[in-house]
Amino acid sequence: xxxxxxMASSSAALFDVHRxxxxxxxxxxxxxxxxxxxxxxxxxxxxxxxVIDAVVDVYARDCANIHRAVHLLSQRxxxxxxxxxEKVRSFVNAAKKSEVVxxxxxxxxxxxxxxxxxxxxxxxxxxxxxxxxxHHSNIVPWQILCQQTGAKLVVVxxxxxxxxxxxxxxxxxxxxxxxxALAHVSNALGTVLPVTNLIxxxxxxxxxxxxxxAQAVSHVDVDVQALDCDFYAxxxxxxxxxxxxxxxxxxxxxLDGMPPYQGGGDMIRSVTFEETIYNDLPxxxxxxxxxxxxxIGLGAAIDYFExxxxxxxxxxxxxxxxxxxxxLGSVPGVRLIGTAPAKVAVLSFLMDSVHPHDIGTIVxxxxxxxxxxxxxxxxxxxxxxxxxxxRASLGMYNTTEDIDALVSALCQVRELFG
Amino acid sequence: MDLRELYQEVILDHGKNPRNHRFPAHxxxxxxxxxxxxxxxxxLRLQLDGERIxxxxxxxxGCAISQASCSTMTEAIKGxxxxxxxxxxxxxxxxxxxxxxxxxxxxxxxxxxxxxxVREFPMRVKCATLGWHTLNQALKHENGEATTE
Numbered sequence: 001x002x003x004x005x006x007m008a009s010s011s012a013a014l015f016d017v018h019r020x021x022x023x024x025x026x027x028x029x030x031x032x033x034x035x036x037x038x039x040x041x042x043x044x045x046x047x048x049x050x051v052i053d054a055v056v057d058v059y060a061r062d063c064a065n066i067h068r069a070v071h072l073l074s075q076r077x078x079x080x081x082x083x084x085x086e087k088v089r090s091f092v093n094a095a096k097k098s099e100v101v102x103x104x105x106x107x108x109x110x111x112x113x114x115x116x117x118x119x120x121x122x123x124x125x126x127x128x129x130x131x132x133x134x135h136h137s138n139i140v141p142w143q144i145l146c147q148q149t150g151a152k153l154v155v156v157x158x159x160x161x162x163x164x165x166x167x168x169x170x171x172x173x174x175x176x177x178x179x180x181a182l183a184h185v186s187n188a189l190g191t192v193l194p195v196t197n198l199i200x201x202x203x204x205x206x207x208x209x210x211x212x213x214a215q216a217v218s219h220v221d222v223d224v225q226a227l228d229c230d231f232y233a234x235x236x237x238x239x240x241x242x243x244x245x246x247x248x249x250x251x252x253x254x255l256d257g258m259p260p261y262q263g264g265g266d267m268i269r270s271v272t273f274e275e276t277i278y279n280d281l282p283x284x285x286x287x288x289x290x291x292x293x294x295x296i297g298l299g300a301a302i303d304y305f306e307x308x309x310x311x312x313x314x315x316x317x318x319x320x321x322x323x324x325x326x327x328l329g330s331v332p333g334v335r336l337i338g339t340a341p342a343k344v345a346v347l348s349f350l351m352d353s354v355h356p357h358d359i360g361t362i363v364x365x366x367x368x369x370x371x372x373x374x375x376x377x378x379x380x381x382x383x384x385x386x387x388x389x390x391r392a393s394l395g396m397y398n399t400t401e402d403i404d405a406l407v408s409a410l411c412q413v414r415e416l417f418g
Numbered sequence: 419m420d421l422r423e424l425y426q427e428v429i430l431d432h433g434k435n436p437r438n439h440r441f442p443a444h445x446x447x448x449x450x451x452x453x454x455x456x457x458x459x460x461x462l463r464l465q466l467d468g469e470r471i472x473x474x475x476x477x478x479x480g481c482a483i484s485q486a487s488c489s490t491m492t493e494a495i496k497g498x499x500x501x502x503x504x505x506x507x508x509x510x511x512x513x514x515x516x517x518x519x520x521x522x523x524x525x526x527x528x529x530x531x532x533x534x535x536v537r538e539f540p541m542r543v544k545c546a547t548l549g550w551h552t553l554n555q556a557l558k559h560e561n562g563e564a565t566t567e
Contacts, residue, residue, distance in 0.1 A: 354482075355456075355479075355480060355481035355482060356456070356481075357456045357458075357480075357481035357483075357542070357545065358425075358481045358482045358483070361421075361424065361539060361541075361542060362421060362425075365421050372456065373455060373456050373457065374456075374457050378457070381457065387456070387457035387458065387459070387479060387480075388456050388457045412421075416421065416425055416430070417430070417434075417482075
């Protein structure tokens with residue numbers, strides 16, 4: 001055993017997956033008369049009871065608007081909301097709490113940067129650089145921005161293993177590259193991009209860098225100061241938190257120079273019909289009553305996640321991914337799409353000529369939940385010349401038994417389609 | 419839930435070997451169908467002589483349900499009048515989606531009745547109707563794409 005795999009296995013031993021599974025009520029149900037095998041965490045992760053309780057408790061006890069009234073319930077709700085912001089700050093290791101803006105999720109965070117920073121600073125002929133493997137939410141906001149400003153979208157090609165190399169990236173960087181927007185981890189393929197290196201290369205050219213961390217936060221360590229990224233966007237629901245809440249991290253210097261994304265209550269200091277003075281960071285970007293319970297639920301999700309040794313959780317997921325890669329590889333007719341060595345939690349695959357939708361329906365009847373389709377990454381599908389793939393994706397609660405159930409369900413597919 | 423209710427032999431057969439999977443030499447109507455959920459795409463071409471469909475074929479890719487549905491549809495509509503086809507689609511649609519259960523006269527749908535099991539799989543109804551929506555678009559001579567959304 002090599003030193004690294006020894007470390008991985010001793011680290012995995014620190015994480016008791018069977019105990020963790022007890023925390024997720026959704027796991028303990030039958031679908032179509034079979035125990036649920038949930039392999040769709042890349043779409044959304046299941047929620048532990050502590051997150052569900054936190055959300056219920058906000059509405060049951062501290063149900064008030066924030067930053068407004070002087071009454072006790074509002075004080076408690078405000079304190080919990082701001083406490084959640086501090087948890088997010090600490091989780092991504094931002095320097096300041098004011099650099100964390102709550103949003104509806106990754107998508108809104110990216111749109112915020114596109115419309116606020118992008119419209120202020122991009123000019124005709126400027127270039128926005130993305131990679132071929134991006135999720136639609138890291139493509140379309142930039143296309144809209146290009147239409148508005150005359151900027152140009154430039155795409156770094158990926159390899160047939162689903163990798164984005166520093167060399168390919170560097171080739172597309174130019175003197176006009178103003179913004180680089182990259183997935184930290186690919187949702188369709190699981191590839192972990194060499195972001196530290198890519199950020200350094202982009203900064204050498206003076207470009208601003210945004211990372212789409214939707215798929216990364218639950219599977220790799222995120223330290224925005226160590227990465228030195230300028231913006232980092234992520235969603236709560238892929239981190240075992242509620243849907244409809246996420247966060248944008250932005251360097252203070254950049255956020256300060258950006259106009260508000262939306263106008264409304266809470267984002268102002270004073271309003272007259274002649275002039276409005278905007279509030280300080282981060283409130284300038286949080287117009288209207290936010291998703292208070294969602295933010296507090298996200299805080300609870302971070303508490304839950306941090307109650308484990310992150311390295312142990314990652315090591316466990318890596319072990320299950322390896323097992324799954326071997327197991328799927330041994331099913332006749334199965335072909336994995338996305339085989340980068342640096343990869344987490346995702347297995348996109350095809351099976352002979354059986355359409356992924358048919359695979360999805362058949363394995364569902366065996367209780368196995370996977371995603372089928374283009375995974376909001378149609379350019380990725382185009383690269384591989386397919387309309388869709390089947391995708392099994394992992395969360396901390398998945399076991400090798402779940403993979404066995406998938407493989408056995410795939411045998412049903414073979415039986416039916418011959 | 420019985421998978422065999424969904425994946426009947428006829429469906430598996432037509433899914434694997436779709437009939438009329440070619441473009442007719444002469445056609446005066448074309449429809450393009452797209453299911454954004456799964457990326458399935460089909461192009462349907464037909465020859466309408468007066469009120470009667472005299473030839474029809476389709477090309478494209480999709481799941482077993484959508485391919486089989488297209489295939490059986492082309493067989494069923496060839497030689498039929500527009501009014502007959504509209505009535506057929508209406509019955510077919512009711513069979514798949516009606517809360518009251520399938521219509522009493524499934525027999526009149528002939529081979530198309532094998533899709534009755536799809537109603538138990540709401541996520542797949544769009545697969546079974548993609549071809550029919552595309553046909554509808556072709557007959558109405560509308561521009562653009564028929565989608566299942």
